[in-house]
Amino acid sequence: MADARALVHRRAGLRLWLSAGWIALVAAAALLAPWIAPHDPLAQDLFLGRLPPFWMEGTEPGYWLGTDSLGRDVLSRILHGARIALIVAVIAGTLTCLIGATLGLLAGFLRGWVDLVISRLIDIWMAFPPVLFSILLIAVLGPGLTSIIIAIVVIDWTRFARVVRAEAMAQGAMDYVASARVAGRTRIGTMLREILPNVLPTIVVLLTLEMGIAVIVEAILSFVNLSISTDDPTWGGMIAEGRTSVHQAWWVLVFPLVTLFLTVLAFSQLGEGLKDRYDPVLQ
Amino acid sequence: MTDLLRITGLHLSLPDLNRKPLIGAAPRIHILKGVDFAIAKGEIVGIVGGSGSGKSTLARTLVRLLEPSAGTIHFDGQDISHLSEAALRPLRRRFQMIFQDPMSSLNPRHTVAQIIEGPLALHDVANPSDRMREALDAVGLGQRFATRHPHQMSGGQRQRVGIARAIALRPDFIVADEIVSGLDVSSQAQVLSLLERLVADLGLTLAFISHDLSVIRRLCNRIIVLDKGVIVENAPSAEVFDTPKAAATRELLASILLPEVGADWQT
Numbered sequence: 106m107a108d109a110r111a112l113v114h115r116r117a118g119l120r121l122w123l124s125a126g127w128i129a130l131v132a133a134a135a136l137l138a139p140w141i142a143p144h145d146p147l148a149q150d151l152f153l154g155r156l157p158p159f160w161m162e163g164t165e166p167g168y169w170l171g172t173d174s175l176g177r178d179v180l181s182r183i184l185h186g187a188r189i190a191l192i193v194a195v196i197a198g199t200l201t202c203l204i205g206a207t208l209g210l211l212a213g214f215l216r217g218w219v220d221l222v223i224s225r226l227i228d229i230w231m232a233f234p235p236v237l238f239s240i241l242l243i244a245v246l247g248p249g250l251t252s253i254i255i256a257i258v259v260i261d262w263t264r265f266a267r268v269v270r271a272e273a274m275a276q277g278a279m280d281y282v283a284s285a286r287v288a289g290r291t292r293i294g295t296m297l298r299e300i301l302p303n304v305l306p307t308i309v310v311l312l313t314l315e316m317g318i319a320v321i322v323e324a325i326l327s328f329v330n331l332s333i334s335t336d337d338p339t340w341g342g343m344i345a346e347g348r349t350s351v352h353q354a355w356w357v358l359v360f361p362l363v364t365l366f367l368t369v370l371a372f373s374q375l376g377e378g379l380k381d382r383y384d385p386v387l388q
Numbered sequence: 389m390t391d392l393l394r395i396t397g398l399h400l401s402l403p404d405l406n407r408k409p410l411i412g413a414a415p416r417i418h419i420l421k422g423v424d425f426a427i428a429k430g431e432i433v434g435i436v437g438g439s440g441s442g443k444s445t446l447a448r449t450l451v452r453l454l455e456p457s458a459g460t461i462h463f464d465g466q467d468i469s470h471l472s473e474a475a476l477r478p479l480r481r482r483f484q485m486i487f488q489d490p491m492s493s494l495n496p497r498h499t500v501a502q503i504i505e506g507p508l509a510l511h512d513v514a515n516p517s518d519r520m521r522e523a524l525d526a527v528g529l530g531q532r533f534a535t536r537h538p539h540q541m542s543g544g545q546r547q548r549v550g551i552a553r554a555i556a557l558r559p560d561f562i563v564a565d566e567i568v569s570g571l572d573v574s575s576q577a578q579v580l581s582l583l584e585r586l587v588a589d590l591g592l593t594l595a596f597i598s599h600d601l602s603v604i605r606r607l608c609n610r611i612i613v614l615d616k617g618v619i620v621e622n623a624p625s626a627e628v629f630d631t632p633k634a635a636a637t638r639e640l641l642a643s644i645l646l647p648e649v650g651a652d653w654q655t
Contacts, residue, residue, distance in 0.1 A: 107491055107612055132568050235640075239397070254531075279492045279493075280487045280488075280489060280492040280493035281492065281493050281494060281495040281496075283448075283453055283485075283487070283493070284471075284485070284487060284493045284494075285506070286453060287451050287453065287480065287484060288480065288483045288484075288506060288507030288553075288557075289477040289478075289480035289481065289510050289511065290506070290507075290510055291473075291477075292473075294510075298506070299495055299498075302495070302497040302498070303495070303496065303497050305497075320414070384497075385497055385499075386496050386497060386537065388537070388540075
């Protein structure tokens with residue numbers, strides 16, 4: 106019994122440390138990109154086009170992960186691309202979480218007409234096809250970082266609202282809510298002091314999941330050329346460019362793809378790891 | 389006037405959402421059908437009834453978690469039957485409730501200290517942490533329990549926390565709704581004797597709700613028997629046990645499990 110618990114704990118700890126470690130690495134890359142990147146991510150050199158990564162033949166020293174068809178250094182572009190990815194993940198993820206979780210909490214706990222209005226809004230919202238909706242939004246707002254963030258928030262708040270509403274509703278039926286009322290706590294006080302701590306673990310898991318999704322959405326929008334201007338290196342943009350020359354230079358596609366994959370995976374695992382580590386009920 | 393609580397003509401009906409038609413209001417289920425009784429200061433009244441008799445609904449109405457459809461509840465001379473939540477708030481510290489299932493009534497993500505101090509802070513009680521420690525001592529839990537979460541305790545210990553939370557406010561009146569029905573027999577006995585002692589020490593008035601007459605017999609001065617939303621018996625304990633008048637009472641008495649020990653048991 107005690108052994109099994111320790112095993113679960115160790116595994117949870119490993120998950121937390123691996124995912125937090127990778128995200129710390131990406132964050133360090135984003136912060137220090139101008140200083141640690143070996144080359145200018147935009148510098149083109151047609152004589153150094155499609156250099157393979159360092160372990161293959163015909164490389165040039167200093168270009169660790171090779172170059173793309175315009176001779177730009179892949180590693181430097183990945184490091185710089187981490188900036189956009191992280192900014193989008195953190196800002197869009199947090200805003201989506203704040204708006205969605207607040208509406209979900211209000212609907213699930215207060216019920217009545219508040220729930221009616223918010224639930225109908227969620228139903229209508231979810232009937233829009235998300236990709237078309239975001240393309241439409243960006244067409245209206247014009248491409249750019251802010252537009253991407255707005256598009257993600259506008260589309261994804263329902264993800265939070267739905268789950269948090271259901272969770273708040275289940276918690277609202279518990280006797281500790283009735284007990285808070287007998288003690289004389291106000292409705293809003295009960296929502297914040299009693300319900301919120303019980304919904305918080307779910308919110309944290311959703312938040313980190315959403316950060317991963319935000320990175321993917323940014324990559325998808327870059328892929329269809331609706332993200333930042335093509336001058337700024339983004340992972341999605343690199344994948345789009347790499348796709349055209351995948352038979353001649355696979356590394357231009359594969360390295361940003363692997364980075365993207367690991368980052369999204371790390372975000373989703375971070376939430377679960379944090380929950381396992383800090384939720385008092387799981388201690 | 390020594391009645392702390394006086395209930396007259398209490399009716400309560402709730403909408404039956406399972407049978408709500410597509411358009412229009414749901415039909416209402418009539419749960420309490422004209423209940424009259426009074427509880428004097430310092431009295432321990434047992435309210436018994438089978439399942440579906442409306443006793444838990446009555447418990448929740450007494451502390452105004454539910455609003456009566458008709459009739460009045462007077463607490464210490466004041467009509468509280470239709471007071472708004474805001475108007476009730478200052479009165480709330482005077483009547484408290486202990487719930488049936490502490491796993492549900494104690495916030496799983498709060499520590500015992502937070503659970504007991506929460507209501508104290510709401511009513512601006514001075515030195516809430518001192519009062520919390522006093523309450524823990526009073527229910528026989530050590531100070532080391534203050535930092536625990538509900539899931540780290542046994543059922544009996546959790547219910548003691550529920551009691552500590554209720555008495556920490558030093559209320560005049562406590563409603564205890566089936567508080568031992570989820571406990572094993574030895575914890576039941578411990579919690580009951582604890583409650584008996586606290587009522588005597590603190591001069592509490594108690595409404596003890598249960599489906600089990602054997603639990604009530606030991607604790608209560610007077611017994612009210614509820615059947616299908618009406619009171620069928622309201623008499624001193626001894627009288628109810630010796631000469632039960634209503635059929636529902638006789639049924640409840642018959643359901644008490646008595647240990648039948650044979651003559652040769654000792655061998």
